[in-house]
Amino acid sequence: MNTIYLDHAATSPVAPEVIEALASTMADIHGNASSIHTDGRHARKVLDDARASLAKKINAKMTEIIFTSGGTEADNTAIFGTAYARKSEGKHIITTQIEHHAVLHSCEKLEREGFEVTYLPVDATGRVRIQDVQQALREDTILVTIMFGNNEVGTIQPIAEIGALLRDHPATFHTDAVQAFGLEAIDVQAMHIDLLSVSAHKMNGPKGIGFLYAKQDVKFASFMYGGSQEKKRRAGTENVPAAVAFAKAAELASEKATMRNEQYKQFKAILIEEFQVAEISFQVNGHPTETLSHVFNVTFPGTDVESFLINLDMAGVLVSSGSACTAGTIDPSHVLLAMFGNDAPELRSSIRFSFGLGLTDALAREAGKRTAEIVNRLVK
Numbered sequence: 001m002n003t004i005y006l007d008h009a010a011t012s013p014v015a016p017e018v019i020e021a022l023a024s025t026m027a028d029i030h031g032n033a034s035s036i037h038t039d040g041r042h043a044r045k046v047l048d049d050a051r052a053s054l055a056k057k058i059n060a061k062m063t064e065i066i067f068t069s070g071g072t073e074a075d076n077t078a079i080f081g082t083a084y085a086r087k088s089e090g091k092h093i094i095t096t097q098i099e100h101h102a103v104l105h106s107c108e109k110l111e112r113e114g115f116e117v118t119y120l121p122v123d124a125t126g127r128v129r130i131q132d133v134q135q136a137l138r139e140d141t142i143l144v145t146i147m148f149g150n151n152e153v154g155t156i157q158p159i160a161e162i163g164a165l166l167r168d169h170p171a172t173f174h175t176d177a178v179q180a181f182g183l184e185a186i187d188v189q190a191m192h193i194d195l196l197s198v199s200a201h202k203m204n205g206p207k208g209i210g211f212l213y214a215k216q217d218v219k220f221a222s223f224m225y226g227g228s229q230e231k232k233r234r235a236g237t238e239n240v241p242a243a244v245a246f247a248k249a250a251e252l253a254s255e256k257a258t259m260r261n262e263q264y265k266q267f268k269a270i271l272i273e274e275f276q277v278a279e280i281s282f283q284v285n286g287h288p289t290e291t292l293s294h295v296f297n298v299t300f301p302g303t304d305v306e307s308f309l310i311n312l313d314m315a316g317v318l319v320s321s322g323s324a325c326t327a328g329t330i331d332p333s334h335v336l337l338a339m340f341g342n343d344a345p346e347l348r349s350s351i352r353f354s355f356g357l358g359l360t361d362a363l364a365r366e367a368g369k370r371t372a373e374i375v376n377r378l379v380k
């Protein structure tokens with residue numbers, strides 16, 4: 001039986017054009033971008049071209065892009081970097097209950113070090129309320145870190161409004177845009193974003209590279225120490241082939257964003273249609289309109305997520321119960337918990353379909369049929 005990959009929010013296949021960019025850069029550019037000889041300067045030029053191209057996608061300056069090993073490192077750098085650089089001004093941080101663990105666990109570590117963290121609640125669609133952000137702000141708030149789009153349910157946060165609110169407050173504004181970059185329009189200047197995290201492997205780039213956008217003059221302490229790469233903000237020899245491949249993936253994503261968003265909406269519609277035709281009971285989670293197009297979280301009442309996932313896998317439907325980092329252990333999702341509360345049936349019976357490269361209408365329909373068949377079998 002063919003497998004149908006519906007877990008693109010966990011990681012996505014690398015586009016052929018990206019593999020080509022990666023391989024040719026690896027073959028042709030071997031210099032260290034910090035060397036001052038010809039080969040080093042060549043590597044530097046290629047690296048900075050990739051940096052400039054990525055910067056343009058979010059309306060940033062090239063010098064504001066710091067390459068990292070991925071989204072986790074970008075989040076850690078933003079959070080610890082801000083906390084340590086600004087701790088003399090205050091020790092209060094605001095975040096939400098539904099952040100990725102790269103943010104939540106960093107905040108929890110800072111709490112153990114004496115910082116105070118406010119974890120804002122969300123409504124049943126997974127959105128924070130602007131007035132909650134406003135009320136939580138204090139004189140000693142040094143950082144507000146709120147994700148752009150949620151990886152489990154897709155809900156997009158009111159980032160521009162939060163940015164506008166923070167114009168009158170000195171707190172640094174960080175957003176984790178790992179799931180949103182490549183599909184959503186992001187303008188760091190218009191949205192007043194100071195720090196922003198991105199990862200290449202979520203949008204058909206290679207694993208192990210991402211970037212942190214850091215607005216010029218924003219205060220943060222380095223997270224990695226060593227050489228003076230990345231203008232002394234992130235030590236370590238730069239991965240030039242991965243940076244070039246990342247920029248290529250971002251180029252493809254921006255060319256195709258409108259088409260992809262339409263296509264992914266259609267995949268959601270197809271799955272819903274198949275569930276309705278099969279007359280199974282289901283509930284779509286997340287915000288009806290303010291949502292990432294590629295994430296589709298659904299509760300199937302009466303199913304148990306562990307056996308459901310195993311059955312789906314055996315039927316060739318590759319999905320996840322939420323964040324890939326917690327899949328395997330399958331703890332109840334902290335995102336669904338924040339949305340629906342303790343003991344809600346959604347916590348035991350929800351799965352995440354996520355769409356991307358290679359998925360077609362026919363495959364989505366087939367996945368919908370196979371899923372519905374399993375639900376019918378499991379809930380009998």
Ligand SMILES: Cc1ncc(COP(=O)(O)O)c(C=O)c1O
Binds near residue numbers: 070
């Ligand atoms: C919202 C979000 N933030 C951060 C990360 C971590 O990114 P990376 O896998 O590049 O470390 C992920 C990956 O699942 C994510 O979905």
